[in-house]
Amino acid sequence: MNKQVLVLDNGANAAKVGFSNATEPKVIPNCIMKAKSERRRPFIGDQISECRDASGLFYILPFQKGYLLNWEAERNIWEYIFSKDCCPVNFNETCLVITEPYFNFASIQEAMTEILFEEYECSSLLRINAGDLAAYRYMKENPGEMCCLLVDVGYSFSHVVPYIKGKKIKAGIRRIDIGGKALTNHLKDIISYRQLHVMDETYVMNQVKEDACFVSHDFNGDMKEARGLLGKNSIVRDYILPDYTTIRRGYVRKPEESGEDSEQVSKY
Amino acid sequence: MAATRESGRLKDGGQRRMLDDAARMRRARKALESLEHDNFHEDPHADLGMFYLLIYHCHYDLNDFLLSMGFKKSFAQLIEEEKTYIQEHNYISAQAPPSQFPERHFCSVCGFPSNYTCIPCGSRYCSVRCLGTHLDTRCLKWTA
Numbered sequence: 001m002n003k004q005v006l007v008l009d010n011g012a013n014a015a016k017v018g019f020s021n022a023t024e025p026k027v028i029p030n031c032i033m034k035a036k037s038e039r040r041r042p043f044i045g046d047q048i049s050e051c052r053d054a055s056g057l058f059y060i061l062p063f064q065k066g067y068l069l070n071w072e073a074e075r076n077i078w079e080y081i082f083s084k085d086c087c088p089v090n091f092n093e094t095c096l097v098i099t100e101p102y103f104n105f106a107s108i109q110e111a112m113t114e115i116l117f118e119e120y121e122c123s124s125l126l127r128i129n130a131g132d133l134a135a136y137r138y139m140k141e142n143p144g145e146m147c148c149l150l151v152d153v154g155y156s157f158s159h160v161v162p163y164i165k166g167k168k169i170k171a172g173i174r175r176i177d178i179g180g181k182a183l184t185n186h187l188k189d190i191i192s193y194r195q196l197h198v199m200d201e202t203y204v205m206n207q208v209k210e211d212a213c214f215v216s217h218d219f220n221g222d223m224k225e226a227r228g229l230l231g232k233n234s235i236v237r238d239y240i241l242p243d244y245t246t247i248r249r250g251y252v253r254k255p256e257e258s259g260e261d262s263e264q265v266s267k268y
Numbered sequence: 269m270a271a272t273r274e275s276g277r278l279k280d281g282g283q284r285r286m287l288d289d290a291a292r293m294r295r296a297r298k299a300l301e302s303l304e305h306d307n308f309h310e311d312p313h314a315d316l317g318m319f320y321l322l323i324y325h326c327h328y329d330l331n332d333f334l335l336s337m338g339f340k341k342s343f344a345q346l347i348e349e350e351k352t353y354i355q356e357h358n359y360i361s362a363q364a365p366p367s368q369f370p371e372r373h374f375c376s377v378c379g380f381p382s383n384y385t386c387i388p389c390g391s392r393y394c395s396v397r398c399l400g401t402h403l404d405t406r407c408l409k410w411t412a
Binding site: 034035036039056058059060061064065067069071102103105106107108110111114159160170171173174175176177181182185186188189190193194199200202223226227 | 307311358
C-alpha cells in the first residue's frame, strides 16, 4: 500500500496539518479574520501574514467552547488548507487522520464524516482524539511503560486523561473550562483596566501572552518578586506593541534597554 | 476623597447598595463567561455580509444540507441532547469538581494577594489605595 497519510489536527485555535512523512506540520490559524484596513477580503488561516495592519481584527471561529459548530467557516478554512496555496491533497489517494475533542458530540462526528466523505471524497478517514496519538507515541517510545497521564491544555478547555496500556480510561477524564482563549481574554481585560484599552486587539494580545507570560514554578515567591521596585525586580518587562508602520510585531524589550520612549505595557 | 477616611466611608456606606452572596456568585460567573467571547467589538464590515468574496462556494447550500441532516445545532442544544443519551461518561460528567483547597484571593485592581473584601460588591482589594481605585471605577459596574 503506497497511499499517503495526511494528518490534520483540527484545533479550536490552530489547525496543524502535514503528511505523515513530513518532519514538521504546518500551523494554520483555524479562523477567518477581517481587518479594518482591508475591506476587500477576509483572511483565512495564515493568509493573515499578508495583512499589513492586523489591529482590530474581527474573528470568525468555527469552534465554540471547543466544539466545531460553525461549519460554513470551517468548510472555507478547509478549502484553503487543502488548496494548492497551502497543502495540496489528492483525496483519492490519501488517507486522512483528523482529530476531534474528547467527548465530541455525536452529531458533530456525523457531520464531519459526512462532509469529508461526500464533499472531499476521502478514500479513508480516522477520527481520533489528539491525546490518543500522543499517548500512542509515548507508549511506542517507552515500551516498558504501563500507563501515562496526559494533560492537554487547549484553546477552549484543558483535559486530564489517564491511559492504561495505551487505552484511554473514559471514567477518569476531567475537564476544566479554562484554556488559551480565556487567558488571552483575561490578559486583555487586565491591561484594558489598568493601562490601555486593548479589548479589540485579540491578535496582538495573543502575541503578548505568548511572548511574555510564563507558568510560575514558585507562585508565592514570584508574586513577592513582582512587587519589587523597578531595578530590583527580575520579572517586570517592557513590551513594545506593534504600530504596523515600522514595527510589524510586538516584542519583549530586554530590561537593560528600557526607557520611556514609546508605548509600553509592563506585566508580571 | 473625604478629609478623614473613616468618616467618609461610614457616611456613604449607609447609602450604598450591598450585594448578597447569590448576586456575587452571579457576577463572578458572568465575568468568567465574558472570557469566552470571540470578539469584543462589532464586525467592521458587517454591511458586506457574512461571507463575501470567499474562495469557496458550496456545490449546494451547506446550511440547507446541515439543517436537513439535523447537524446544525447550537452548543446548548448539543448539551441537552447529551443529557438524553444513556452514556456513562460524557461531556457533563467530565467537568472537574471545584478545588478542595481554599480559594486564593487577588486584588481586583493590582492583582496581588489581597486580604480585604469590598463591602458593596464583594470584590477583593489589598490596600486603601486600591479600594479607592476600585470604588471609582468598577465597583457594582457589572451587577445584573
